[in-house]
Amino acid sequence: MAAAAKLDNPGGIGGLESLRGLAEIEATRPADLMKHYPKDQGVIDSDYVYQPPLIPHSIRHYEVSLNANKCLACHSWKNAKEMGATKISVTHYVSPQQGQVLSDVSPSRYFCLQCHVPQADAKPLVENDFKRVSALR
Numbered sequence: 001m002a003a004a005a006k007l008d009n010p011g012g013i014g015g016l017e018s019l020r021g022l023a024e025i026e027a028t029r030p031a032d033l034m035k036h037y038p039k040d041q042g043v044i045d046s047d048y049v050y051q052p053p054l055i056p057h058s059i060r061h062y063e064v065s066l067n068a069n070k071c072l073a074c075h076s077w078k079n080a081k082e083m084g085a086t087k088i089s090v091t092h093y094v095s096p097q098q099g100q101v102l103s104d105v106s107p108s109r110y111f112c113l114q115c116h117v118p119q120a121d122a123k124p125l126v127e128n129d130f131k132r133v134s135a136l137r
């Protein structure tokens, strides 16, 4: 693949294919297809200890902002039981700096999607031979 691209444009990406594909930097390439989120699957098991569990449901239109946190409407300790959702774990109440247990969700855990992502039917971007830790096999 690379040789031709290299000759055509010795600057640019130098014929190297990245996660963005073989597109030159200045080229506007078509957006990737939207990922498919299979419905009705259970929570996929963790691959390592302390992995943030994947989100087994759609999160479309769930606002997480300064003003509102839709996730907590179901997952907070206050609402989880009524909503039939898993409670956020105790670690989400611990302040990472002082290790104190707070009376409400730690600000460091407020933006849920920093760590939790929906379960997409997606190929790994980079081939790898990662294996689940033995304790979880």
Ligand code: HEC
Pocket: 043, 052, 053, 054, 055, 056, 057, 059, 062, 064, 070, 071, 072, 073, 074, 075, 083, 084, 085, 086, 112, 113, 116
């Ligand atoms: C309308 C209620 C509701 C909202 C809103 C909601 N969830 Fe959930 N969530 C659930 C329920 C119920 C489950 C239990 C699994 C199931 O049946 O889908 C769940 C499961 C999960 C799990 C898997 C927990 C486990 O058992 O390992 C994660 C992680 C999660 N949700 C994260 C989120 C995040 C992040 C948001 C916000 C973007 C969110 N949820 C918004 C109801 C909700």
Ligand code: HEC
Pocket: 050, 051, 052, 053, 069, 071, 072, 075, 086, 087, 088, 089, 090, 091, 092, 105, 108, 109, 110, 111, 112, 113, 114, 115, 116
């Ligand atoms: C800094 C990363 C991080 C953020 C931010 C975060 N979580 Fe988590 N979450 C984790 C990790 C790691 C675990 C698994 C270990 C644990 O329980 O602490 C987890 C566990 C969970 C679980 C499963 C609890 C159980 O008992 O199995 C739920 C539900 C959850 N998080 C929901 C949320 C919601 C909702 C938010 C936003 C309000 C959020 N998390 C924010 C990292 C995070």
